[in-house]
Amino acid sequence: MTMIRAARDDDFFPWLTLYEGYAEFYHQPLTDQRSVKTWQWIVRGDHGLRAFVAENGDGDLVGLAHVRTIAQPLEGTTALYLDDLFVAESARGAGVATELLEFLRSLASSEGRSGVSWITADDNAAAQAVYDKLATRTSWVTYEMAAQSTSSVAEESGP
Template sequence: MSVQVRPLGDKDFFSWLGLFEGYSEFYKSELTDEKALRVWSWIIDKGHDLTGAVALNDEGEFIGFAHYRAYPRTLTADRGLFLDDLFVVSGKRGAGVGKALIEFSKTYAGEHHLKQLQWLTAADNKSAQKLYDDVATRTSWVTYEIEL
């Protein structure tokens, strides 16, 4: 199976939505129409920071996506790319789709003069971590959250 990765476009909503539903289910997060439409509006709004890419198989079916955004890095006085979401449908995991999406994101970062690609994952997402350990450096940073 070959994998093609390209930017998400205006006409991709319904195919993207199927993936986003799977992503929300994977993380046990309730997905409402309002949430899905808001996230989609961010992705296609050229004035918003969030954008994304989609992975397609040989038949043109959507099999994964990446959502990412540029951010300032104060200690280096430059900008990086944060990979907010990376999702591959269950039947295609381990087939190079995630790696292709990361490579696409890395190329996007380079083309936009961004100096780092960064992301996080759930501590129990061991299958994703196998890929991430192969393509990136695991850091010692600890993440904290406050829900508001």
């Protein structure tokens, strides 16, 4: 049986193992500095970031979910935004992702939020198979734009 709970201060190293797996899955280099910064955001609640973990019957962490509250202006509501969801390879296929998502659905409801939203890579078919059973696939396309460097902004602003 899996238990979903909020991450605790003493979860850092097991959480880090999962977070490193998440970064590796998405081919994103993860530095110690970024890992520590993210963990500090979680334990201090910076940026509204919260972490929930899935703990198996042996007490091992086998999954993580990072969420934050977002405003949804057109609806006049707030929702939970799922930034990261990861299940250890050893626990995949056992329903851990579903349990994490159902937990977040219940959390959103208990907090008076309108729901939970997230994005995933278009080639992550295994995750999408789970998501399609629990949520509605939207037609939205996601874009990203890097911020200008500080020197570029200063040049455009002029003296």
